[in-house]
Amino acid sequence: MQAYAVTADGLSVVRGGVEVLRGISVEIATGGVTGLLGPSGSGKTTLLRCILGLQRIARGTVCVLGRPNGDPALRTEVGYATQEASVYDDLTVAQNLRYFAALLGTPAADVVRVIEAVQLGGYADRLAGRLSGGQRSRVSLAVAMLGTPRLLVLDEPTVGLDPLLREDLWTLFHRVAADGVSVLVSSHVMDEADRCDRLLLLREGAVLAHDTPAALKDRTGTGSMEAAFLTLVRSG
């Protein structure tokens, strides 16, 4: 097993004529839940797109599970859930999953596994359009989990959800990580930071810090991640 799920070396990305990732070098360890946090526009989605091989890179390299980003072998190794739940409202939960399983070439039996994993067993035959926001997010997550990826990349999966649903989803992320999957979750909500095993804090396209929540609070002498982030910003 690789020591690192993701390594970036001097990664720069230009979007709309602006350098939105500014020479990022970082090593994200394998296993556990890594939170990618930073204010809106700090470059979280852009970094995730680089990891997925979906983003044109101006300079530098990104390696994912020991391979160059975008390598075809990573297609089944990396699961991705976009910011917007990408499910078809006029299909049931199970039909959505069967459709994406067919696209990915994963066995149909996998559909039952992922539906159970996100605890939607009782909703398999319900139309996705008739699910709550949190349930729809879980369908998206189930799609990302098809084919047992080794790295799960989730872009702001809890945005707009109530605290109870967010709690459920974070429990789920840790359950998935306990099965040996590296989970990379982006969020701009600092109070979610404490739920992560490790944090990668971005600010204006650069890495502000990369450590455990406890170490970051310790280093900044603060009691909350919100305060730690502000201290890091001010001292940076």
Ligand SMILES: Nc1ncnc2c1ncn2[C@@H]1O[C@H](COP(=O)(O)OP(=O)(O)OP(=O)(O)O)[C@@H](O)[C@H]1O
């Ligand atoms: N299609 C695009 N064309 C040009 N610039 C873009 C495009 N998409 C994003 N950007 C810019 O790139 C920068 C980083 O955006 P990105 O979406 O990666 O940030 P983010 O941290 O994910 O933000 P959010 O939390 O709001 O989703 C921002 O300044 C944004 O304006």
